[in-house]
Amino acid sequence: MSICLYTYDGTFEGLLTVVFEAYERKAWPTAIEQEHLAQPIMFGQTVTVTTDENKLSRVWKGLQKKLSVGALKALYHTYLWEQPGFEMLIFSYIKLAFDSKQSIEDNYAASCVLQVQQAAKQMFREKHRMEAFVRFQKTADELYYATISPDFNVLPLIIQHFEKRYADQRWAIYDTKRKYGAYYDLQNVSLINLEEAPRQKDVTAVFAEEEDKYKQLWQVYFDHVNIPERKNPKLHLRHVPKRYWKYLSEKQPRTFLP
Template sequence: MSRSLTPLNRQQVPQTGTAGPRPTAPALTAPPLDYTYDGSFDGLMTVLFTIYDRKAPPNSIQPEGAVQGGLFTQPLLVETHEATAARVWDGLLRHMREEARTRLFHAFLSEQPDRELLIFRYADLAMRSAQDIAENYTDENVRRVAHLSQQMGREKHRMEAFVRFEKTSDELFHATIEPDFDVLPLIAPHFTKRYADQRWLIYDQRRHYGLYYDLHRTDIVQFESDTTTPRRSGVSATVLDEREPLFKVLWQTYFDHVNIPERKNMKLHRRHIPLRYWKYLSEKQPRETRFEPIRNKRPQP
């Protein structure tokens, strides 16, 4: 399945003016069809074009390899066409604001089992409504898309805060994550801007692909087999920079000393840093040296 850092690898186009009547989607009068595609976002945009081109509403929209067809139905395989997908993506701005369109991309990255039909229903509703539907929370599809977008936003901010890099001997900073959702395309701009002076790789262990920045651009990287995938627990000490253990100890020491034991609140702590992230946080790993508090207080007279 192909991936992109931004929808269709295109720049966001400015939203056009709202002068003139809103275009209306054609009526879907043909018999319903089952659609299948390559699993990419631009592939899904191509499916949306095919639905209205054929005027055939979807019974289902499923990625290749996960198709569950009936005994007497043959799914229609839609080949991805980037130009067609870009036309659909840009055309959505004629029916919705850019923020609402971004929510559709977030819904796709959420990896929900029915995300394709959800995106179709949201887009179809927007194209048949005389007004913007982004705040129409009485509609179940609008509520679900907004909720998924909020979840993606929270996961994005957590990943931006919880990524911990390890430096290898060839000056590459490597980090392994395992987020609940496919957030790598969303966090790429943050890390590209913040760590523009160093090479880094952020690898999603669950989805077997990563982001690689080479001091010039950030690209998607994928590994051919699981035997080559980097894992935090599998990085040999000979691969890491010789100072990396010291960096880990320094970070743990800093974390220990800024902590205030008397104000410890583990319930609140777990709310802000869920347990599922702890295995990738340096400060949550077993201490190699015993913590000793700094004794810098003057003795009481």
């Protein structure tokens, strides 16, 4: 089997275009990599794919005939999952769907089907944890700002939650790991890219004066409702893993109200 490396621009649309190109060429990929990460190969063929609206639309329409809405979401969530090999996993799932006469969604004997479902479950858990644990801080110009660094790229999945919950406030959520964020201006949400994430001390410098007092009051409240006799550290860690503590006011170093 000859080596065939497909490269694309890193977008979900680009990945769907790769699927079209592979079927059109009848040259199945042995690897799929983002252009800026791909390494030259000494043997075999490298196919550089340019995202094409017509081609990706044909693939998506074909998938809509083969898969349920839930399965289509699971595929997109697997793309956002970003773990090594996710492109080939998505390709294998799509190829199996196109090549099968019956639905593949419950065919867990196929490793790609099982892995996509597992990835989607991990994304679901991370999404809901981010929705629960994100803490906004208000800046002097009335902007509510929060930083996150989730294990997976869940920002696109949590935007709708915060858009509905904080519809009357300007807010921004910035993913420091992926160096992009979402900004809500009271009407629309737009994605923002920064070359360098704002440093915490720079952000803190523009927080409204009362923000620190709110944080302290939250810490006092947490102490008040926390019953020592009922402490269960293992259960607490299961529901609130340590990697989320940086988002929680009650977990920050204690300061004192004036």
